[in-house]
Amino acid sequence: DAKTTQPPSMDCAEGRAANLPCNHSTISGNEYVYWYRQIHSQGPQYIIHGLKNNETNEMASLIITEDRKSSTLILPHATLRDTAVYYCIVRVRYGGNQFYFGTGTSLTVIP
């Protein structure tokens, strides 16, 4: 069962920051938040993950609220190639590592 909720779609102007929200209100203390994206008919691509601190890498930034019930993925300067479905995932560590994907947010970057 998905443990996250995301808006189904968003638009962003090319060159502007894209801010993708995610709610994970039932997250447990040792569960990480991951973000992946998927371009049509390809395997999802890893973007970033975090536990409670904000994280940044060459692709994006991840902002996690202090109560950890929500997070935001930030693509600082969106390009047309960033058009994809973005998934927010909680990694559950019970007898292994389970990654439950929700329905994701379809981001369209507009020229």
Next chain:
Amino acid sequence: SQTIHQWPATLVQPVGSPLSLECTVEGTSNPNLYWYRQAAGRGLQLLFYSVGIGQISSEVPQNLSASRPQDRQFILSSKKLLLSDSGFYLCAYYPLDRGTTNEKLFFGSGTQLSVL
């Protein structure tokens, strides 16, 4: 380096026929292995995951089964396909090797299955 192989890329099968999709991982030992399915226009649904040889956990009751006969081999099977089994099937692995750069789920390129 680590790689994941999944085949075939495309498969068209008649209703009632058997299915076998194979996935192999290279460059890592004892990874967690996963099968996901994605129906058209939908998100990814976790079908099975495995933490070791012969250890399979099923997430949803269905017409499919999974097996892990070797450490880095994961097989998705069905005895009789249904129309509802159509979809995009993805194999994935989570390496348990030491190192923070490995704390990711890595996906194969997927199999597009059409049951007619």
